[in-house]
Amino acid sequence: MKDRPVLCDDKVRYIGDPVALVAAETREAASEAVRLIDVEYEPLPPVTDPVRAMMPDSPKVHEGGNVCRQTSLRFGDVEAAFAAADVVVEGTYTTGTQIHAFLETEAGISYLDEQGRIVVVAGGQSPHRDRAEIAHALDLPPERIRVITPYVGGAFGGKDDVSVQIHLALVTMKTGRAARLVLSREESMVSGTKRHPAVIRMRTAASRDGRLLANEVEIIYDTGAYAALGPAVLDVAIENCNGPYRIANAKIDAYLVYTNNMVASAFRGFGAPQVLFAMERQVDRIARKLGMDPIELRMINAVRKGDVYVFGNRMEGSVGIYDCLRAAREHPLWRERGRPVELEYPWLRRGIGVAAGMKGYTIGALPDRGSVSLELNPDGTVVVGGSFTEIGQGVVESVAQLAAELLRVPVERVRVLFADTERSPDTSVTSASRQVFLAGNALRRAVEALAERVKDLFEAETGKRPSSVSFTEEGAVVDSGRPVPLGELAERLEAKGLGRGVVGTYEVPKVEPIPGTLEIPHLFFMFGVTVAEVVVNVLTGSVTVPRVVSVVDAGRVINPLNFTGQIEGAVVQGLGFALMEDAKIADGYLLTRDLSTYLIPSSKDSPRIDVIPVETFEEEGPFGAKGIGEVGILSVAPAIANAIADACGVEPTSVPMTPEKVYWLLKEAGVVDKLKAGGEGHG
Amino acid sequence: MEVLLHDVDVLVPRDLDEALRVLAERRGIKVLAGGTDLLVQMRSGAVQKSDLLDVSGLWELKYVRHEDETIAIGALTTFSEIASSEVIRRHAPVLAEAAETVGSVQIMNKGTIGGNVVNASPAADSLPALYVHDAELKLASLKGTRTVGITEFYRGYKRLDMRPDELLVEVRLRAEKGGEVGHFFKHGLRQGDAISVVNGAVLLDLEGDLVRGAAIALGAVAPTVVRAHEAERALKGRRLREDVMWEAARAVLRSISPIDDVRGSAAYRRELSVNYVFMTLWRIAREVGVL
Numbered sequence: 004m005k006d007r008p009v010l011c012d013d014k015v016r017y018i019g020d021p022v023a024l025v026a027a028e029t030r031e032a033a034s035e036a037v038r039l040i041d042v043e044y045e046p047l048p049p050v051t052d053p054v055r056a057m058m059p060d061s062p063k064v065h066e067g068g069n070v071c072r073q074t075s076l077r078f079g080d081v082e083a084a085f086a087a088a089d090v091v092v093e094g095t096y097t098t099g100t101q102i103h104a105f106l107e108t109e110a111g112i113s114y115l116d117e118q119g120r121i122v123v124v125a126g127g128q129s130p131h132r133d134r135a136e137i138a139h140a141l142d143l144p145p146e147r148i149r150v151i152t153p154y155v156g157g158a159f160g161g162k163d164d165v166s167v168q169i170h171l172a173l174v175t176m177k178t179g180r181a182a183r184l185v186l187s188r189e190e191s192m193v194s195g196t197k198r199h200p201a202v203i204r205m206r207t208a209a210s211r212d213g214r215l216l217a218n219e220v221e222i223i224y225d226t227g228a229y230a231a232l233g234p235a236v237l238d239v240a241i242e243n244c245n246g247p248y249r250i251a252n253a254k255i256d257a258y259l260v261y262t263n264n265m266v267a268s269a270f271r272g273f274g275a276p277q278v279l280f281a282m283e284r285q286v287d288r289i290a291r292k293l294g295m296d297p298i299e300l301r302m303i304n305a306v307r308k309g310d311v312y313v314f315g316n317r318m319e320g321s322v323g324i325y326d327c328l329r330a331a332r333e334h335p336l337w338r339e340r341g342r343p344v345e346l347e348y349p350w351l352r353r354g355i356g357v358a359a360g361m362k363g364y365t366i367g368a369l370p371d372r373g374s375v376s377l378e379l380n381p382d383g384t385v386v387v388g389g390s391f392t393e394i395g396q397g398v399v400e401s402v403a404q405l406a407a408e409l410l411r412v413p414v415e416r417v418r419v420l421f422a423d424t425e426r427s428p429d430t431s432v433t434s435a436s437r438q439v440f441l442a443g444n445a446l447r448r449a450v451e452a453l454a455e456r457v458k459d460l461f462e463a464e465t466g467k468r469p470s471s472v473s474f475t476e477e478g479a480v481v482d483s484g485r486p487v488p489l490g491e492l493a494e495r496l497e498a499k500g501l502g503r504g505v506v507g508t509y510e511v512p513k514v515e516p517i518p519g520t521l522e523i524p525h526l527f528f529m530f531g532v533t534v535a536e537v538v539v540n541v542l543t544g545s546v547t548v549p550r551v552v553s554v555v556d557a558g559r560v561i562n563p564l565n566f567t568g569q570i571e572g573a574v575v576q577g578l579g580f581a582l583m584e585d586a587k588i589a590d591g592y593l594l595t596r597d598l599s600t601y602l603i604p605s606s607k608d609s610p611r612i613d614v615i616p617v618e619t620f621e622e623e624g625p626f627g628a629k630g631i632g633e634v635g636i637l638s639v640a641p642a643i644a645n646a647i648a649d650a651c652g653v654e655p656t657s658v659p660m661t662p663e664k665v666y667w668l669l670k671e672a673g674v675v676d677k678l679k680a681g682g683e684g685h686g
Numbered sequence: 687m688e689v690l691l692h693d694v695d696v697l698v699p700r701d702l703d704e705a706l707r708v709l710a711e712r713r714g715i716k717v718l719a720g721g722t723d724l725l726v727q728m729r730s731g732a733v734q735k736s737d738l739l740d741v742s743g744l745w746e747l748k749y750v751r752h753e754d755e756t757i758a759i760g761a762l763t764t765f766s767e768i769a770s771s772e773v774i775r776r777h778a779p780v781l782a783e784a785a786e787t788v789g790s791v792q793i794m795n796k797g798t799i800g801g802n803v804v805n806a807s808p809a810a811d812s813l814p815a816l817y818v819h820d821a822e823l824k825l826a827s828l829k830g831t832r833t834v835g836i837t838e839f840y841r842g843y844k845r846l847d848m849r850p851d852e853l854l855v856e857v858r859l860r861a862e863k864g865g866e867v868g869h870f871f872k873h874g875l876r877q878g879d880a881i882s883v884v885n886g887a888v889l890l891d892l893e894g895d896l897v898r899g900a901a902i903a904l905g906a907v908a909p910t911v912v913r914a915h916e917a918e919r920a921l922k923g924r925r926l927r928e929d930v931m932w933e934a935a936r937a938v939l940r941s942i943s944p945i946d947d948v949r950g951s952a953a954y955r956r957e958l959s960v961n962y963v964f965m966t967l968w969r970i971a972r973e974v975g976v977l
Contacts, residue, residue: 034690187688350965542961543873583876587948594948605878662875662883663954670957681928 004230006065007266009140009169015044016064016228017263018592019194026174026182049590053225053260054202064228064261071226072234072259074519076241078313079252084217088208092288096205096281098640098658100586101198101270101579104603107156108191109166113174114181121148121172126155128163129432130390130422136165137172148172152422158394159576160269163434164196164231189596196231196268197586199224201277203244207285213293213300215286217252220244222278224267226259231268233259235521239362242523244278245313246286247324247361247530248304253313263591269434271576271633275362276640280658283358283641287648297357297645298332305359314517316524321619321629323556324359324530330554330617331357331532337552350542350678354650359532360637363525364436364630368516371437373430375445376420377406377453378504381497383490385410387446388420389430391438396632397565398438404562405443405625409450411474412489428506436529436630439561441509443625449507450474456505457481457492463499512623527623529634530556533574533642536610539650541678544666546582546647548610551639557616558629570614570635577639579604585659689729695737702746702826702855708739710828710851715739717853719762720796722789723805747800747855750774757819757859761800765812766791768799777861780887781815783870788812790879800854803836806844809906814887815870816859817903817911824856825849833858843909865898866891867970871962875949882906883950884958888966890921895976897921900934902963907942907955914941917963926971935964 011020023040027033048062055061056069063069085091111125121143127133130150138145155162167184174182186194206219222240226233237259245253290297306312308322331337340355365371376388387406393399399419407414420427430442454472461481462468469482477486487495493503517523534552539545553570560566583602587594595601614635620627644655653668669675697715699705708715718724718738727733741747747762750771757778759768768774768785775782788794788802788811802812803823813836821836825848839847848854862868868889874880884906891899900921902914920934944955971977 031690031692034687037687189688348965348968350961542965543958545873547877585875599881600948602876602880605876607878608876662873663950666954666957675957679932 004234007229007231009173017265019265020228021170021194024170024173026178049263051262051264051588051591053223053262056260056262057258064263069261070258071230071261072237074241074257076253076255076519078315079217081217081219081252081254084252085206085208085219088216089211090209090289090292091206092285092292093206094204094281094285094288094656096203096284096656098201098277098280099584100200100265100267100588101584102192102586102601103157103159103161103195103270104598104601105157105159105161108186108188109162109195110185111167111171112181112183113171115175115179116149121175122151123148123168123171124151124153125168125171126158126162127152127165127168128158128392128394128434130392130424131429132432133165133168134424137169140169141172141176143176149423149425151424152392155392155394159271160273160434161195162394163269163432166195188598192596192601193265193593196266196270197227198270198580199226199233199236199267199274199277200264201225203278203281205281205285207289209289209293211293213295213303215248215250215304218245218250218282219254220256220278222255222257224259224274224277225262225264227262227264227266229266230259231266233267236267236269236274238274238367238521238523240274240278241520242314242525243275243362244282246279246282247306247359248301249306249310250304250313264588265593271573272362272636273435273633275360275637276577276580279358279360279637280640280644283638284644284654284656287356287358287641287645288654298328298337301359302328312524314524316514318528320527320623321556321558321621322528322530323617323619324361324532326617326619327530327532327554327556328359330615331534331552334534334552334613334615336536336550337534346538350540352539352541352650354537354539354646354648355534356537356642356644356646356649357532357534358638358641358645359530360634361528361530362633362637363528364633365440365511365525365527366435366437367522367525368513368520369522371431371441371511371513372508373441373445374428374506374508375430375442375449376428376504376506377446377449379453379489379493379496380503381490381493383488384416384418385412385489386418386420388427389442389445390422390424390427391430391442392422392433394433396569397562398433398442401439401561401565402442402446405446408626409446409474410489411476436632436634439628440527440624440630441511443628444509445507447507447625448509449505452505452507456496456501460492460496460499460501463501464495527621527629529630531634531637533638535639535642535646537643537646537650539647539665541651541669541674544662544664544669546643546660546662546665548578548582548643551578551610552613552615553635554615554617555631555634556619557631558621558624559618559627560616561626561628566616566631567614569631571612573633573635574612574639575604575609577636578608578610578643580636581640581643581658582660583608585661689731689735691725691728691735694735696740697737698740698743702744705739705741705744705853706826706828706851709853712737713850717741717804719798719801720764722793722797723801723807741853752777752861755861757861759799759857759859761854761856762798765794765797765799769794778815778819778859779862780818780868780870780889781812781859784811784815784887787870787872793879799857803857804846804848804854806840806846808843808908808910809882809885810911811872811882811885811905813911814885814903814905816857817913818868818887818889818901819859822858823854824858825852826855827852837913840910862889863891865893867974869966869969871966873958873962881949884955884962886959886962886966888963888970890970892926892974895926895971897924897926902938904938904942904959907944907959912941914938914963916940926967926976928968931964931967931971934967935960938963
């Protein structure tokens with residue numbers, strides 16, 4: 004949805020909206036010029052609460068009204084299911100504005116190359132799409148623009164939208180000169196996209212034997228001043244709000260709302276962590292009401308491969324949630340949770356919590372395709388090209404590994420050319436935990452194309468088309484002939500003028516979106532379970548997390564080190580979301596503009612993390628692999644909340660669970676006063 | 687918007703005398719020690735940009751000395767040096783504990799005790815320890831040297847008994863006596879380095895479970911660090927039991943006047959002040975084996 008100006012003209016909708024662009028020879032001159040700009044603002048009443056923004060008398064952020072997107076979905080017979088239920092649990096849950104806080108802020112350079120094209124080198128997640136955005140905004144043909152995305156110092160979805168790219172290109176277009184734009188930390192915090200703050204109301208019905216019967220859900224996501232990727236984020240919220248369970252009846256009303264808050268868009272989990280916080284709290288409360296083990300209850304309801312899910316979609320990909328739950332149940336942290344543990348002080352309480360998560364990877368029912376190029380060199384090396392971006396997740400290494408595996412060459416012989424619109428074909432966006440899947444599959448197609456090219460070669464040389472080509476450590480084996488080393492193959496292809504390069508294109512299988520949605524359902528899902536141990540200080544509200552177990556349906560793990568690193572990082576980011584990342588906003592102004600007021604977990608806050616892959620086999624994935632980039636974060640916050648409930652008997656409903664919020668919750672529940680009265684736990 | 691500091695003059699004195707001469711002659715110049723507060727504040731515009739006198743190279747102001755009953759700490763001693771000083775760990779362990787939690791290793795390596803004192807943040811982590819140790823501050827200028835008690839030094843929020851031509855050169859503490867035992871406490875919003883929402887120090891003089899003397903100081907709950915005299919009185923002459931601890935802890939409310947800010951509400955700070963003083967008293971009681 005293109006509702007966001009590159010530079011505002013007569014209306015500014017949030018504090019990060021750009022109104023002018025200054026280019027100067029030095030930072031000091033630029034700073035002085037900015038000081039001299041006079042903008043006359045006529046203050047409008049701020050719209051800051053998404054619930055109030057939906058009321059008809061609210062001031063409007065955009066002409067068309069504050070409800071950016073609304074959809075209502077009904078499946079099964081919700082009323083009848085509630086009427087037949089033995090247990091009904093109801094709650095309102097809120098989650099906060101999480102900031103990506105990547106190490107490298109939005110940054111880039113631009114210049115004119117020798118052919119007069121504008122080259123933009125900037126942090127991003129999709130060079131081809133960024134190029135299209137620049138071309139559209141500046142009304143230039145895409146061929147006049149080249150976008151290169153070098154190694155990016157973290158993105159987490161925060162570079163899925165354009166940031167500095169158009170501004171850089173604009174300066175170079177206007178001046179013909181090179182430009183550089185690096186946002187300061189404060190500028191990044193204020194102007195960058197965020198995770199959608201959410202208000203979620205949920206009513207969930209279950210039977211006495213623990214079957215989840217129906218879910219009634221209202222989802223309100225605050226997208227801030229502009230839609231950005233909000234409409235798609237809302238779809239992901241809808242798709243995952245029932246958790247990885249067989250629930251036949253659901254009523255879902257979802258709203259994406261404009262406010263004058265900061266723009267919300269993609270952030271690892273893409274709308275799923277908020278609804279899963281709500282749902283997994285609900286499921287835990289149901290288990291407690293029924294006196295059931297929370298993992299058992301989840302296992303009873305866990306969706307299996309081949310099941311029809313709530314939207315009428317059949318789960319055809321690998322579905323490992325049941326196995327994940329079983330692995331979590333067997334883990335010592337869970338098995339021994341009833342064993343008394345000596346705590347250092349009488350005001351500490353220990354608890355163990357569990358939560359499950361799911362999210363589709365790839366972009367669901369939207370058209371999704373990607374291409375990868377493959378070229379053989381006479382020296383025996385192989386060059387793989389694709390526009391996937393390296394945002395710290397290790398995709399370049401994984402793609403090199405896949406190519407090495409497919410062609411049976413040592414990985415050192417594979418060179419990867421990535422994320423350059425001039426040199427790498429469009430492998431689409433690096434988001435939604437999909438590049439190993441997408442690029443890996445495109446690479447498989449490229450290797451198939453290479454086999455065909457080899458057949459062309461032999462046909463050209465001998466007049467007879469061979470019937471089979473396979474790749475071995477010694478080289479390509481054509482029919483049953485001697486293996487031909489890849490370098491020799493490259494020379495012979497060159498000699499026959501056939502070209503040494505091929506392109507493989509993979510189109511992600513998809514189904515038609517269900518009415519009222521954009522991209523539901525996905526065909527491929529990630530699943531995971533988090534078990535968290537917490538220690539709560541009743542006298543301060545501080546929650547520490549000594550240990551987390553993250554069980555992940557990983558498909559087949561391509562690179563164990565990258566896999567573990569991804570999951571550990573996601574757990575820690577989830578812990579930040581759960582406990583401390585608290586963007587304080589007043590009248591649309593961000594009060595926490597730096598990393599001393601907006602706190603993210605430090606090494607001292609990071610728990611011991613056991614990452615346990617449950618290796619299912621994804622038939623559609625390369626070598627059985629599936630996406631894993633986001634799965635680790637999905638169920639961290641509800642697992643921690645459920646652990647707090649286990650420790651203290653209170654029910655957290657609001658993320659982040661900061662010490663102050665937890666303290667008041669404990670105080671209201673009488674836990675603090677009970678301790679002060681000296682009632683328990685004294686040694 | 688970020689204030690650029692490219693046009694700031696930085697003067698580097700050869701020795702203390704030259705530093706004092708510059709301070710006497712160049713009005714409006716600010717003293718740069720570790721810079722961990724000052725540069726952040728100048729960059730954000732919270733402190734008016736000015737020329738800087740960089741004293742960080744004055745090695746003669748980096749020391750820890752044990753002089754009879756007193757610990758003398760050169761103003762430019764860093765928190766890393768304080769935290770690892772044998773003298774401080776033995777004779778003022780409350781200060782060593784505070785120094786260890788001031789911030790990240792990088793901040794501890796740069797930040798100095800003199801800077802922490804003069805920056806006068808009510809949340810400064812070293813100050814409660816200095817209050818319970820009855821610290822005195824030695825201020826030097828071309829006119830001579832004078833010594834001010836820490837409670838008299840702070841006259842209000844960031845208002846100091848200090849002339850522009852003066853330089854803080856030494857912090858002097860009373861060494862812990864036999865029978866004294868204490869702790870620093872700090873509430874941050876995460877486990878790693880964080881600015882204190884509430885901090886404080888408790889130093890008790892005990893004979894068995896009998897409290898002969900008590901010093902309690904709290905930070906971030908008033909315009910300056912405060913001594914909780916009511917709480918101290920509630921302890922003196924009493925036996926260290928849980929009911930007495932709670933009574934004393936609740937008495938701190940009469941000494942504090944916290945405000946709401948981005949890190950926490952006033953109401954939460956009041957609760958924390960009471961609870962932390964209790965927790966600290968309880969820890970001390972357990973450590974000395976009277977609980």
